[in-house]
Amino acid sequence: MASASKPLSGVTNGGAQKLCVGQVDSIMAVTKKKLVDLYTRTLKVRLFEEKVWDLFGENLVPGTLHLYLGQEAVAAGVTAALKKSDWVQSTHRGHGHVVAKGADMKAALAELLGKRTGSCKGKGGSMHITEFKAGVLGATGVVASGLPIAAGAALSCQMRGTKEVVACFFGDGASNNGTFGESLNMSAIWKLPVIWIVENNFYAMGTPITLTCPSQSIAQRAEAYCIPSCVVDGNNAVEVYEATLEAVKRAREGGGPSLIECQTYRMRGHSRFDPAKYRPKEEVDFWLSKDAVETIQNIALEKKALTKKEAKDIRRKLQKEVDIAADFAVKSEYPEPQEVLDDVFAEVA
Amino acid sequence: MPEKTYRDALKEGLREEMLRDERVFIMGEDIGRNWGGAFKVTKGLAEEFGDDRVRDTPISENAIVGAALGAAITGMIPVAEIMFGDLITLAMDQVCNQAAKMRYMFGGQTSVPLVMRSVFGGGKNLASHHSQSLEAWFMHTPGLKIAVPSFAYDVKGLIKTAIRDPNPVMFFEHKLVYDRKEEVPDEEYLIPFGKARVHREGDDVTIWGTFLMVHKAIEAADELAKQGISAEVIDPRTLVPLDRKTLIDSVKKTGRLVLVTEETKTGATTAEIAAIVQEEAFDWLDAPIKRVNAPDTPVPFSPPLEQVFIPDKDRIISAVREIV
Ligand SMILES: Cc1ncc(C[n+]2csc(CCOP(=O)(O)OP(=O)(O)O)c2C)c(N)n1
Ligand SMILES: [Mg+2]
Numbered sequence: 001m002a003s004a005s006k007p008l009s010g011v012t013n014g015g016a017q018k019l020c021v022g023q024v025d026s027i028m029a030v031t032k033k034k035l036v037d038l039y040t041r042t043l044k045v046r047l048f049e050e051k052v053w054d055l056f057g058e059n060l061v062p063g064t065l066h067l068y069l070g071q072e073a074v075a076a077g078v079t080a081a082l083k084k085s086d087w088v089q090s091t092h093r094g095h096g097h098v099v100a101k102g103a104d105m106k107a108a109l110a111e112l113l114g115k116r117t118g119s120c121k122g123k124g125g126s127m128h129i130t131e132f133k134a135g136v137l138g139a140t141g142v143v144a145s146g147l148p149i150a151a152g153a154a155l156s157c158q159m160r161g162t163k164e165v166v167a168c169f170f171g172d173g174a175s176n177n178g179t180f181g182e183s184l185n186m187s188a189i190w191k192l193p194v195i196w197i198v199e200n201n202f203y204a205m206g207t208p209i210t211l212t213c214p215s216q217s218i219a220q221r222a223e224a225y226c227i228p229s230c231v232v233d234g235n236n237a238v239e240v241y242e243a244t245l246e247a248v249k250r251a252r253e254g255g256g257p258s259l260i261e262c263q264t265y266r267m268r269g270h271s272r273f274d275p276a277k278y279r280p281k282e283e284v285d286f287w288l289s290k291d292a293v294e295t296i297q298n299i300a301l302e303k304k305a306l307t308k309k310e311a312k313d314i315r316r317k318l319q320k321e322v323d324i325a326a327d328f329a330v331k332s333e334y335p336e337p338q339e340v341l342d343d344v345f346a347e348v349a
Numbered sequence: 350m351p352e353k354t355y356r357d358a359l360k361e362g363l364r365e366e367m368l369r370d371e372r373v374f375i376m377g378e379d380i381g382r383n384w385g386g387a388f389k390v391t392k393g394l395a396e397e398f399g400d401d402r403v404r405d406t407p408i409s410e411n412a413i414v415g416a417a418l419g420a421a422i423t424g425m426i427p428v429a430e431i432m433f434g435d436l437i438t439l440a441m442d443q444v445c446n447q448a449a450k451m452r453y454m455f456g457g458q459t460s461v462p463l464v465m466r467s468v469f470g471g472g473k474n475l476a477s478h479h480s481q482s483l484e485a486w487f488m489h490t491p492g493l494k495i496a497v498p499s500f501a502y503d504v505k506g507l508i509k510t511a512i513r514d515p516n517p518v519m520f521f522e523h524k525l526v527y528d529r530k531e532e533v534p535d536e537e538y539l540i541p542f543g544k545a546r547v548h549r550e551g552d553d554v555t556i557w558g559t560f561l562m563v564h565k566a567i568e569a570a571d572e573l574a575k576q577g578i579s580a581e582v583i584d585p586r587t588l589v590p591l592d593r594k595t596l597i598d599s600v601k602k603t604g605r606l607v608l609v610t611e612e613t614k615t616g617a618t619t620a621e622i623a624a625i626v627q628e629e630a631f632d633w634l635d636a637p638i639k640r641v642n643a644p645d646t647p648v649p650f651s652p653p654l655e656q657v658f659i660p661d662k663d664r665i666i667s668a669v670r671e672i673v
Contacts, residue, residue, distance in 0.1 A: 087423070089419075118456070119455075119456065119458070120454060120455045120456035120458065121456030121457065122456070123453055123454050123455070123456045124454045124455055124456065128454045128455060130455050130458065131458070132455065132458040132459050133458075137419065137422065137423070138451065138455060138459075140447070141446075142442055142446050142447070145415070145442050145443065145446065145447055147412075147415070148411060148412040148413075148414070148415020148416050148418070148419065148443060149415050149416070149418055149419035149422075149443075149447065150419060151412060151415070151416045151419060152415060152416030152417055152418055152419020152420040152421075152423075152427075153419035153420065153422070153423045154419070155416055155419070155420050155425075156419065156420040156423040156424055156425045157423070159374065159401065159420070159425060160423075160424055160425065178411065179411055179412060179415065182407070182409035182411055182412035183409075183412050183415070183416075185407055185409065185412075186406070186407060186409060186412050186416060189407070342457065343452055343453050343456060343457035344452070344453050344491055344492055345452070345492070345494070345516045346452060346457075346460035346461075346515040346516055347515075348513075348514055348515065348516075348542075349513075349515070
């Protein structure tokens, strides 16, 4: 089997057009308040996912799980650049997107446990975790199926004359599906206010990207559709945030779509029972050394946006929120059998 | 009352809804000003409403439906056109996994006011990729409503109802009925979903069918009348929701049922209707239910072959005579 380790050893800018400004200078420009925001979002997603992992260990989570552990900086950086009224389109690995966008963690955890208090009343679970009123268009079990929906939501923002934008998350694997080409093309010809966020974690289940992608980056593909793109360190929330900010500005001003490839890595296997033995140890160690939470915490401390004590206080507060949410989820009731028939159709007015 | 073609009646319905609600827009391949739709249904609408609201798209069926869906859940009311019903295969994920399931799997958080128009049927020698009748596939997908108008009056009233429905509606037309005329009022009217239209009343046999086969069934009924057999002809007009009552009441009256559609036989809508009737009216049946369908083959090209593929009046009459 081809080794995936070579191009994975660090962030590459595989010939992609540069969209983001240089890293070091730009971090200076990010306000202290925003650094705290980025730290908080990244950590919140981490603590949420650790709780999910614990609940799963207690056998309270039915079905399968695609944990977001390791990729937190992507959801944090992207959503920190959005307004509440903006939209995100999620994937099968969606917990992080939903939590970072500001969904209610109680309803989110209850959903994962299949409870009637869940955001989808227990009808969706992990792969369809969604909170519409927080601006999440939906998580989807079909890889790459979110791209056309995101394009359409962006079309709607444009036609309704709002200044809303849509950020669409998808994986490296998804970028090999036909919807990628169809949707990028559509977004480019109509100058849609959409930001394509590739979460390149270098694997689609067990298949390394070296077996499925001929180019050094996925961002390169955007060029064929005349879409500006860049590659960023997806474990660095500040880099993700800055690239997104620029893309959001372009989208809001009518400048059309952008694509941001966030290079990142799963801390765990693909899904519930995957021990991820197919990944070389050096590669895993390299990425674990670039931990998303530590990275943003170090930047925030270094830039004096936070003191160690403040960082700890934030952690304690978030942990408490997550614990309360878990308690709520565990104590909630399962749906009643007759609820199986609810919500197939909306009532006709 | 003025006579209008099915095509013009449909366009009138679309136009009225676009005038009524500016959230309504149409998107699809070649529907705009250069072509006006492969079957000319949208001709003139781009000139009236602009290229934004009558939007030509790239040949990207999955993205056409997906984008319409994304627009539908964020405040617009899209009518997505897929040029031929056969090409919905390229958009099956967005239709069946996304649009149909979105409300349910998200626990009622959103509704999907989306209309997907397309066209079925043979009779134009367009062979295997442009002639199929695939409505049963969508009947098998919970979460989709399905309209199957066969007459000009119905197509106008039903498209307006479809556009106002907060759920995904598959709106299927038939190639050979676009030019058929019927009296269609100029005044606004809506036709509710789930209400069949009874074209002929009769006592001896019920004939239930869709699309062009409704027209064939009416011809058959008129000929059977001359032979002393009184046939009732029912056009469901929508498959989901389905007007069971009109059908079951009719079977209870006639005791005999012939089902006729242009679909290939196995797994067709006719199979489902037969199952419903034996569940709900078994004791009233005086004879086996007869199905008149196309054979289980792809749609052939050559005119004499296509002619045997598509059921006709004579096959309906023979089926009736076998059980009456
Ligand atoms: C269309 C489709 N094909 C296959 C699958 C099975 N599957 C689920 S996740 C996955 C890998 C997806 O990889 P990627 O897009 O890189 O996302 P990641 O899991 O790495 O976050 C596959 C093949 C699916 N759900 N949908
Ligand atoms: Mg991947």
